Amino acid sequence: MRPLEREEALRLLGTVPLGRVVFTRHALPAVRPVSHLLDGGEIVLRVHDGGAPAALAAPSEASGAVVAYETDDLDPRTRLGWSVVITGFAVEVADPVLAARYARRLRPWVQGPEPTRVVRIRPDLVTGFRLERDPAADVRAG
Template sequence: MSSDDPTSSADQQLAFELLRRADYGRVVASMRALPFLAVARHIVVGGQILLRMHKGYGYHQACVGSVVAYGADNLDGASARDGQWTVQCVGLCEAVEPTNAELELFGPSPHFADGELFDPVYLRIEPQVTTVHTLHTGHDRRLQRVRVR
């Protein structure tokens, strides 16, 4: 994203505002040359997305040091009046130790993941490409698209 392009900054802010409305999303990466999709809790801090995942799955090992995609949406619970949206972010993923303030933003961890005690691991994505799609009902039934680099 170019720092001299005010539209890009505003569009990325829209993406972050929408992400703040959803607690969970999906991270996409490659593991042993195959794509996988995993659920993660996220928060937005500054211009970065912090993720909390269950360490027991081992997915974090494939994410750290790789370019990943992260997406969240409101497609399951949005009313037609409010419209639906999806946000996708692509960027380098790194392991991180969250601050106490960031841990508070995440809220309580689940107690169990697939019957095992939940063991949190934290990751950070600094988005390089962000895309927002919105769907609105009405006579024109348009799809609005915003792409941020």
């Protein structure tokens, strides 16, 4: 297992369309799968009004809700790949022009009514690892 530098972790996060947002709901941890995009180093999501993840979006920078965001690309057969976890503050995108631009670029991961709100997460803590094949183990096995 090799730790990832911040830049590599964010780059990898941007290569996949789905992840899991972790937030607090009724004073307990909650996790939901969501579609995302990476824009300027921030994670952007769309959520439904009234849905559980909508509660994670604080209306302003000053009162951003603390959340975690996790995504990965792990091969179940080889058990190799990578995982990235972001911890930061989630705020609603209030600018209607910017929100509309994100909405056009972000496809929901499930069929149904279109999400009505756009949320961005500013990464403060970025951690990740890559699971790689050990070349020394290949030599010993060969």
